[in-house]
Amino acid sequence: MNYKIDNLQYCNWSREIFQINREAKLDAVHVTIVYHEDYKELLKRIEEWNKHFTENSDLIFHGRNYKDIEKAREQNKTAIFFGFQNCSPIEDDINLIEKVHQLGCRFMQLTYNNQSLLATGCYEKIDSGVTNFGKEAIKEMNRIGIVIDMSHSAEKSTFDAIELSEKPIAITHANPLFWHKAIRNKSNDLLKALAESGGMLGLSLYPHHLKDGTNCNLESFCQMTAKTAEMIGVENIGIGSDLCLKQPDKIVEWMRNGTWTKTKNYGEGSKNKSGFPKQPEWFIDARGFKNLEEGLKKIGFNNTEVEGILGNNWYNFYKNI
Amino acid sequence: MNYKIDNLQYCNWSREIFQINREAKLDAVHVTIVYHEDYKELLKRIEEWNKHFTENSDLIFHGRNYKDIEKAREQNKTAIFFGFQNCSPIEDDINLIEKVHQLGCRFMQLTYNNQSLLATGCYEKIDSGVTNFGKEAIKEMNRIGIVIDMSHSAEKSTFDAIELSEKPIAITHANPLFWHKAIRNKSNDLLKALAESGGMLGLSLYPHHLKDGTNCNLESFCQMTAKTAEMIGVENIGIGSDLCLKQPDKIVEWMRNGTWTKTKNYGEGSKNKSGFPKQPEWFIDARGFKNLEEGLKKIGFNNTEVEGILGNNWYNFYKNI
Numbered sequence A, B: 001m002n003y004k005i006d007n008l009q010y011c012n013w014s015r016e017i018f019q020i021n022r023e024a025k026l027d028a029v030h031v032t033i034v035y036h037e038d039y040k041e042l043l044k045r046i047e048e049w050n051k052h053f054t055e056n057s058d059l060i061f062h063g064r065n066y067k068d069i070e071k072a073r074e075q076n077k078t079a080i081f082f083g084f085q086n087c088s089p090i091e092d093d094i095n096l097i098e099k100v101h102q103l104g105c106r107f108m109q110l111t112y113n114n115q116s117l118l119a120t121g122c123y124e125k126i127d128s129g130v131t132n133f134g135k136e137a138i139k140e141m142n143r144i145g146i147v148i149d150m151s152h153s154a155e156k157s158t159f160d161a162i163e164l165s166e167k168p169i170a171i172t173h174a175n176p177l178f179w180h181k182a183i184r185n186k187s188n189d190l191l192k193a194l195a196e197s198g199g200m201l202g203l204s205l206y207p208h209h210l211k212d213g214t215n216c217n218l219e220s221f222c223q224m225t226a227k228t229a230e231m232i233g234v235e236n237i238g239i240g241s242d243l244c245l246k247q248p249d250k251i252v253e254w255m256r257n258g259t260w261t262k263t264k265n266y267g268e269g270s271k272n273k274s275g276f277p278k279q280p281e282w283f284i285d286a287r288g289f290k291n292l293e294e295g296l297k298k299i300g301f302n303n304t305e306v307e308g309i310l311g312n313n314w315y316n317f318y319k320n321i
Helices: A015-023 A039-055 A067-075 A096-102 A132-144 A155-164 A188-196 A218-232 A249-257 A286-298 A303-319 B015-023 B039-055 B067-075 B096-102 B132-144 B155-164 B188-196 B218-232 B249-257 B286-298 B303-319
Strands: A005-009 A028-034 A060-062 A078-084 A105-109 A147-149 A200-203 A237-239 B005-009 B028-034 B060-062 B078-084 B105-109 B147-149 B200-203 B237-239
Touching (some): A005 A286, A039 A096, A200 A218, A218 A237, A218 A286, A237 A303, B005 B286, B039 B060, B039 B096, B132 B147, B155 B188, B200 B218, B237 B303
Parallel strands (some): A078 A105, A200 A237, B005 B028, B028 B078, B060 B078, B078 B105
């Protein structure tokens, strides 16, 4: 097998983008369908996705488990798996976890950048870890089969989630802190604990997570991948590109500000660079998987390892959800 | 002036209870109208209150500012002020703060027992203080005129709120920890900081907050009041009885468990004592204000001080909201 999986995209979805993902031979994409939406607003997002599935049934379909990745390969389509970047759709109700799973949710971040009812986000000053409700939610997510995603969470909360969860968790889109100091990137200790528990790290191609941002070069990215693999094991590494193709800048403003503040928050950006950053030229969209393949081989990974990073590792993880 | 104010009741409201509050000569009561309700559910609670106001217009009316306390005295009625024990009605939207104020909300706890989006509740293991959203919410509550109530909050969060708020805050219903060790009661340092910033402490008559619980005697309560007055100043002390008259036990179960857990949480109670505790015989309802008056005088407070504790201090606080 040599599945190709991008385990995080949040594009301004259109037939054109589904075609690009097909050109990139992606068998599966985990797509963010919610940032700040509550349960009722989630239902609207799902309606929009149902329209995409109907209008592009030759390119995509709704994925629900690992067998849909196999099916996608057979049918030359891309299986779309739903995920949330915040726990807002379950509101304050543990019973909604089962409901969002029925609707197709397979990954849920316990927090976006701020404190949630479940845990602390990476942009808070103090991290109190997984909350009382968070502990109950983790048990329920384990029972139901929704992966705990801690990409935007603070460090203690992430350690807590690794310890509390009976199933491996994921950091679907982030990079190691040793390579590029960003609030969203993760420490060596955390990545080791993640891998020791069987969890997955999806390496991000979002410029704010890359050394030298938009000017990051492929070799540097592949060197980082090699060093990370040495540290935590190559089988725990995949890709979660964080591609936000064709999104207007007002979207990143909404992602950062939601409805929680009246003053403007720039998150990873700044006043002068408040919009979406430009992708590096070797990864302007998922067709960059080809460049990654070459770069990873060049840096010394063998074929099995490269296939693992570009999809098989995520496939194996899905198999165990 | 000698206003009588009970600054926290959550009864199973009926004409009978409004009559009891009139017999007690209460000019104003701050009533909890929300524990876990979201914005839409809040609107239902307000509809229920509008029905109470219509059906009992000879006894109560909806209070909106301190002048309604004066009006209540003139008309021999009780002004009812709305408050929330959780920030759930503003959901994740800072713009709802202005809306709930328009609907009559005058007090809002930043947290109930658990972590909220704004701060940490007293039943969490770790207290990270006021969150990013919480800081914005405090600014907005200050601007709009909603009192920050930290009765059910954890200690660091309460210190944060005192420091961040430009207006005095309140602990509407709790007692000092020195008198009775309960998670909900407050430390000397916290009470001093509260009073130094002009904040108010509403002493609670809820048995779980009382030394010896249901068997607490009036003298002990009044001794505690005297010691507290000595420590933080008598002008910062009022009553927030936390009376839950005629509430069935399933209500306290809902208060504690909401929809955040599938396992049962007993809060201040225990498996064998899971229901509402019995009130001490000298304060079975608001008519106990008469006993408090006698007890406080007996312990050595002068008339002005007693009048302050039983209502005038809250009246002055309302004047500055």
